[in-house]
Amino acid sequence: MQFNSYIFILCFLPLSLILYFLFHDMGKKKMAMTSLLLMSLWFYGYFNPYYLAIICSSIVVNYLLSRAMSIYRRPCLIAGVLFNVGLIFYFKYYDFFIENVNSVFGTGFNLRHIVLPLGISFFTFQQISFIVDSYKGETGDYSFLEYALFVSYFPQLVAGPIVLHSELIPQFRDEKKHRINFENLCRGIMLFSRGLAKKMLIADTFGKAVDFGFSQAALIPVGEGALTIPEIIIVMLSYTFQIYFDFSGYSDMATGLGAMFNLDIPMNFNSPYKAISIAGFWKRWHMTLTRFLTNYIYIPLGGNRKGKLRTYINTLVVFLVSGIWHGANWTFILWGVFHGLFQCINKLTHGIYKSVCDNAAKLPAGKVFAGIIKTVSWIITFGILNVLWLLFRADSVEQWLQILRRLFVLNLDVRSELIEGFRIPRFRYVLSALHLPDADNVVLLTGCALSMIAALLICLCCKNNYERKYKTDAVSLVFTWVILMVCIVSMSSISTFLYFNF
Template sequence: MIFNSYIFIFCFFPIFTIGYFLISKLNLKAGNWFIIIASLVLYGYHNLLSLAWLAGSILFTYLFSVLITKKPSKGKLFLVISVSANVLLLIAFKIPGFFEVKADNIESFFMPLALSFITFSQIAYLVNVYKKSIKNYGLQEYLLYVTYFPKLLMGPITEPGDLIDQFYKKKKKKPDIKHIVAGLRLMSFGLFKKVILADTFAKAVNWGFVNPSVLSSADIVLVMLCYTFEIYFDFSGYSDMAIGLSMILNINLPINFNSPYKSTSIQDFWKRWHISLTSFLTKYVYIPLGGNRKGTFRTYINILIVFLVSGFWHGSNWTFVLWGVLHGLLMIYDRYAYKFRQKLSDLFTWICTFISINILWLLFRAESIKQWWTMLGVMIKCESTALSQELVSIFELSEIRLLLNTFFKEDLLSTLHLLYPQIFIIAAFIICLVPKNAYETKKDRSVAGAVLAALALVFGILGMVGESTFIYQNF
């Protein structure tokens, strides 16, 4: 069950929230079991096979975490076995995709939902247990950490200690109107981002990748920009919803996005994009490899390894691996040319960064490296600069057409029709670059904020038909 579905918004979440606070009032632990059961229901709603895999994986990992605690002398062995098993399982599920790139073939392989997120959470838990940086938690605590539904499917990837302890604080078991308001606000804007913005951009992107041979240079630029905004609104929309829903339950999840398209370097970008993944890779891959403590060359190699892992984590296609490697190389360049970059204007570095991110997102979305290369070639040649009518018409949302149709003359409509993509792109730029992000403004209590949040929710609800999935849900 996904957040942008009627059953979740109208049924699951309200019933769960009321039930959770009522049960927790009677018994704190019972409230926590209620969360676990609800999380498993949500996870297994569409896919019982995934649920069976999750149960097996959780029990296996928990068993080893107990062994690590009980037999510290063999702790390292148990850690290596359990982490390797998790990683190998992740690789095993992903490998077929490298050799069968067609989407319909990929679908024929079983891939547990949120495999990558769950694997990373479990690895984080095992490492923390081994390092004794968390308490000796029981099964309930462990289940809460792995299955907690707001972050189960797509993160944010949390540190076990930060999350688990919150479930056992009595003061967090009572509804708090301030948290409810902040949570609803984040959730509403998150839903709007996903349903109205990301899904509209997604239609344009999908059209582009269904008809790659007919795309003009201008079409490819538009499709590329659309994907850049789609993936941001999709994933950050989800993250806002996850953080908002969790906030209503008085459980804080870490911020995952901090206006990433304001970045003026790739280094800066990775501090703002999918922050929890960057933190995880830094803590569990980069630092164990030696981080920046073993000289410049090793630092660069470590950076490259981290981004190779990140690329592989994102998907079963060589495009993701190359995407990771190229991001790694740009990170290395950023470090290498740090002093030189300081002399450049912010606007220039922002433009360079944004273009790089766009080109690499195009690779991320492409079905093959060859397709990406071909599209880049067509784009650079600039032979045809007209936008395809079909692509333009995707941006003609029915509510905008209705609004204009009611207030303006028909000839204005036909002129405006050609400008819809530009209007959408400019609006997306403004949303990404101008205001503070929703997390930063969570304490806003203005009347205008309430009206906007309510309208965002209403539009979000109306746009939910079809229940489009989130991009990161497949990772």
């Protein structure tokens, strides 16, 4: 089920809230949790009931292994990690592995064309963290109901954040959170509405240009009709903003939904395009994935405790895992490797950068020089992110390279089909009144440029929704209901969140 659908907003969410708090008001805590668990399973299995067998069996196996940990600690740890990794491998990477075996060795093994269950990368990582923490003796005496709800809780189930047991299960037990809190409810609706607007009104607009651009890149990679220089730049920036507002919107909606149930969901997105280094970007983008990779892979490998060379190797391993986690394609693997390399370069040059900034600050116009250095660092970082997002979105490494090669073929044409989604109604009359060119292509290009500038300003100048203070005054409430109604009216077709594919 999608957050941006009529059945979720008008039926599923109100029913979930009513049942959860009604049972708590009746003093039936287990019934309240059971109702939320059943609603979460309905949410997960809405499009494909087959998914329920996978997640339910995964929950049962992991819970039993955690309970047996007190007797067979190491065997249960190994079995738990192998089970969860094996589950991801089979459903997500089996065909990719067989394809590469056939390609390298000339074999003819059949592909199974396995349907990828939604959110499997998220709930398996979540359960790996639980198994490892159980091995360390850091988990409590949780009931099966508490554990099943922790894994399947619908706001974070399909696209994160990757929540730890210590962050969610104690909240299920906190009696202060069992009664409806109208302040939290209002804040949750505001967060949800703003996230929905990010997804539907911003991300989906840029997504139209991305879809058209890559459809052309797939059909006509070279020669007449191929993407031109400005078209590549438009497609690249469009995807950069699409994935930002899509994932940011989902994170806001998940946090808002949690607030409606009086549950705090950890921050997962912190204005990542404000970063002035790749290392800074990963401290802001998909923060709970970075936390998982740091705590459960980087640190166990030795972290930065075993010398510089080992630190760089551990960093590369972590980002290789991150790339593989995102998808079964060499584009994701190469994307992870590149991020790992830039992370290592950042570690190598951090001392020099800090020294230059400190020395610049001592000059008469120190603040100006320091500002220039940070601006240049941001431009380089943002440029790298754009090129790597293009790789992330490409169907193949070859397609990515082909698109980059087209940047050296002089052609400045822009097809109207690419930028049709940026059309501003009646904007031609504004240009005409200002005695500016008002040809249709000019209108579309101007709308495209204004959309890009507005998106960049939102990314760089606005506070993220986690940092905002939500007031229940008339202006805030009216604004919230207006954008919520606009989104609901605009819900003619349901577009999938990008991270549902991972």
